[in-house]
Amino acid sequence: MNRGYYWLVIALSIPAFIWLVPTLWMVSLSFQPNDVLARTTSSTAFGLVPLPFTADNYAALFTFGQTPWWFLNSLIVSLGMTLGVLAVSTTAGYALARLDFPFKRTILVICLVGLMVPEQAVFIPLYTMFADLGWHNSYHALILPRMAVPIGVFLMLQFFRAIPQDIEEAARLDGVGWLRIFWYIMLPLARPAMMTLAILTFLYAWNDYLWPLVSAQQREYFTITLGLASIQSNFAQSEGLGRVMASGVIASLPVVILFLIFQRYVVQAMTAGGSKG
Amino acid sequence: MRQGRKSYLSQQQSAWLLLAPFLVTYALFLVYPFFRGIWISLHDWNLLAVAFNPDAKDFIGLRNYERVMWGRNIEWGFTAPLLQGLGLIGLAFTAFLHRTNRLSRFNTIALGIVSLLLVVLPGFHPGEGGRWYDRRFWPTVANTVLFVGLTVPGVTVSALLLAAGMNRETRAMGILRTLFFLSQVLSVTVVTLIWQIMFSPRQGLIANITEVMGGTPINWLTDQQFAMAAIVIATVWWSLGIAMILFLAGLQDISSEIYEAAALDNARGARAFWYITLPNLRRTITLVVVLQIILHFQVFGQSHLMTQGGPNDTTQVLVRYIYQTGFRDSELGRASAMAVFLFVIMGAFSVIQFIIGREKDE
Numbered sequence: 001m002n003r004g005y006y007w008l009v010i011a012l013s014i015p016a017f018i019w020l021v022p023t024l025w026m027v028s029l030s031f032q033p034n035d036v037l038a039r040t041t042s043s044t045a046f047g048l049v050p051l052p053f054t055a056d057n058y059a060a061l062f063t064f065g066q067t068p069w070w071f072l073n074s075l076i077v078s079l080g081m082t083l084g085v086l087a088v089s090t091t092a093g094y095a096l097a098r099l100d101f102p103f104k105r106t107i108l109v110i111c112l113v114g115l116m117v118p119e120q121a122v123f124i125p126l127y128t129m130f131a132d133l134g135w136h137n138s139y140h141a142l143i144l145p146r147m148a149v150p151i152g153v154f155l156m157l158q159f160f161r162a163i164p165q166d167i168e169e170a171a172r173l174d175g176v177g178w179l180r181i182f183w184y185i186m187l188p189l190a191r192p193a194m195m196t197l198a199i200l201t202f203l204y205a206w207n208d209y210l211w212p213l214v215s216a217q218q219r220e221y222f223t224i225t226l227g228l229a230s231i232q233s234n235f236a237q238s239e240g241l242g243r244v245m246a247s248g249v250i251a252s253l254p255v256v257i258l259f260l261i262f263q264r265y266v267v268q269a270m271t272a273g274g275s276k277g
Numbered sequence: 278m279r280q281g282r283k284s285y286l287s288q289q290q291s292a293w294l295l296l297a298p299f300l301v302t303y304a305l306f307l308v309y310p311f312f313r314g315i316w317i318s319l320h321d322w323n324l325l326a327v328a329f330n331p332d333a334k335d336f337i338g339l340r341n342y343e344r345v346m347w348g349r350n351i352e353w354g355f356t357a358p359l360l361q362g363l364g365l366i367g368l369a370f371t372a373f374l375h376r377t378n379r380l381s382r383f384n385t386i387a388l389g390i391v392s393l394l395l396v397v398l399p400g401f402h403p404g405e406g407g408r409w410y411d412r413r414f415w416p417t418v419a420n421t422v423l424f425v426g427l428t429v430p431g432v433t434v435s436a437l438l439l440a441a442g443m444n445r446e447t448r449a450m451g452i453l454r455t456l457f458f459l460s461q462v463l464s465v466t467v468v469t470l471i472w473q474i475m476f477s478p479r480q481g482l483i484a485n486i487t488e489v490m491g492g493t494p495i496n497w498l499t500d501q502q503f504a505m506a507a508i509v510i511a512t513v514w515w516s517l518g519i520a521m522i523l524f525l526a527g528l529q530d531i532s533s534e535i536y537e538a539a540a541l542d543n544a545r546g547a548r549a550f551w552y553i554t555l556p557n558l559r560r561t562i563t564l565v566v567v568l569q570i571i572l573h574f575q576v577f578g579q580s581h582l583m584t585q586g587g588p589n590d591t592t593q594v595l596v597r598y599i600y601q602t603g604f605r606d607s608e609l610g611r612a613s614a615m616a617v618f619l620f621v622i623m624g625a626f627s628v629i630q631f632i633i634g635r636e637k638d639e
Contacts, residue, residue, distance in 0.1 A: 020456050022460070047485070107296070119575075125317060148306035178286060209466060226466070229466040229582055232582065263455065
């Protein structure tokens with residue numbers, strides 16, 4: 001480590017701090033009283049230090065307003081979607097990677113083509129379909145469309161392909177059926193890939209905006225991401241800046257915690273998701 | 278596991294059983310909606326009318342596409358000298374690079390097509406007494422392209438510089454990477470919440486700092502000159518992380534021996550970056566650019582929540598226009614025609630991405 005290195009760290013710390021400022025500001029504002037914020041947002045150090053301090057905004061969120069309910073909805077939808085995507089992706093990924101059957105190539109190609117269809121290109125027909133079925137304003141309406149996106153299948157397929165053949169062959173010689181091999185041998189091996197896929201799906205579900213916006217019209221079925229959008233357009237008048245910012249912090253908390261704990265997986269998941277879907 | 282017993286299911290049966298759950302959801306919620314979208318785009322399909330009476334839709338063939346993209350008395354000429362000139366320069370440049378063999382065939386074709394489109398597309402305009410059937414569609418597409426054109430270079434250049442600086446496995450660098458990546462996990466509504474207030478002329482941090490420095494705060498989100506810039510800034514802040522990580526992964530593949538050899542020739546710092554890092558990262562750069570184009574062409578939340586497409590439609594983008602046409606104006610047919618247009622553009626870039634990705638694997 002030479003002098004140049006320390007200068008580099010210092011030089012990079014400046015943009016890194018600037019990058020952090022907007023998030024920091026949100027957190028800081030959420031801890032300041034609304035009557036102060038109505039006058040000025042730069043009480044102490046441009047408002048970056050929460051003085052005068054109060055936790056009332058958070059207390060208010062949990063006593064009135066629908067934020068806790070939306071938070072719960074997000075949790076249900078995100079976990080449901082994660083489980084669903086894991087179930088269909090591991091099974092299909094394994095079959096496509098390790099088993100032989102007719103039309104395998106055709107199915108692979110059809111799935112590959114599906115990677116090119118963006119959510120924005122199918123949300124109108126999906127809307128009419130779900131409307132015909134009377135499915136809007138429900139959890140399954142928020143969960144099901146994402147289960148059809150083939151990116152998870154390809155993530156799992158790549159992983160299963162890399163597992164050496166002999167493990168399977170040894171089990172076959174012992175007369176173990178394919179489904180058992182999948183369940184007892186392959187799935188435990190696939191934990192890291194499943195983790196990556198789970199995080200990718202959870203982040204997507206938690207942060208998705210367009211589909212919940214069209215599908216969930218009743219406020220009881222809003223996810224936190226959607227709910228936050230609905231209160232931010234008239235933040236100043238109705239709820240007070242501090243409370244809206246507190247909702248923003250609450251809405252970000254799960255994904256930020258997930259990121260800080262499983263940083264390696266999150267980065268992996270987001271780059272895999274970014275580079276393929 | 279029980280031993281020495283033949284399994285009940287053959288390999289084929291197991292395969293189909295395992296595939297079935299995915300194939301069913303895939304067929305129902307992706308393949309079918311996709312074709313249904315094309316089907317809707319061929320109809321005069323009003324959301325409310327069809328909801329009350331399923332037969333209240335008329336098959337009108339390609340009329341929706343005409344209504345969205347065409348007009349009366351449309352002519353072609355050199356009426357947008359700036360863009361078309363740029364396209365011509367691009368064509369000449371492509372030809373030059375091709376003659377001197379500095380581009381792969383694939384890059385030549387891509388660059389050539391983009392330049393050609395720049396020459397051809399802006400040249401269409403309504404002639405005398407003519408008009409576009411939909412005055413807002415092409416300006417919306419142009420705004421989207423402008424947004425992509427500003428965001429992608431912004432993200433790519435800053436991510437590349439940061440990644441080059443942080444390409445060391447130390448604790449400090451790890452923390453810095455975390456800080457830059459953190460904003461990436463936030464949802465679009467949190468990002469717009471933060472930046473709406475950051476940009477607010479009365480309460481915003483930016484305005485507060487400008488005032489202390491003696492300037493007059495800019496009305497970022499409601500000023501025609503600055504609204505697009507504001508959205509771009511928020512987006513660059515939001516989506517720098519992935520690009521940075523992809524670049525860091527690309528940098529790991531460049532062996533340190535090359536740098537050591539270059540250091541002997543006195544190529545360090547900026548020179549090493551220019552002569553070694555950049556050429557070796559060419560594939561990664563192309564990949565990141567294409568990915569970002571796909572990602573940012575689908576921009577919706579930033580425009581919808583920060584500026585509501587305004588002021589004066591300057592930040593109206595394609596997905597928001599589709600959403601409004603479909604769900605505010607109830608014109609599902611026209612909205613679907615635009616969605617098909619979006620899919621064609623996205624599909625083209627996805628194919629490019631796929632080809633680049635394949636080259637890497639080989």
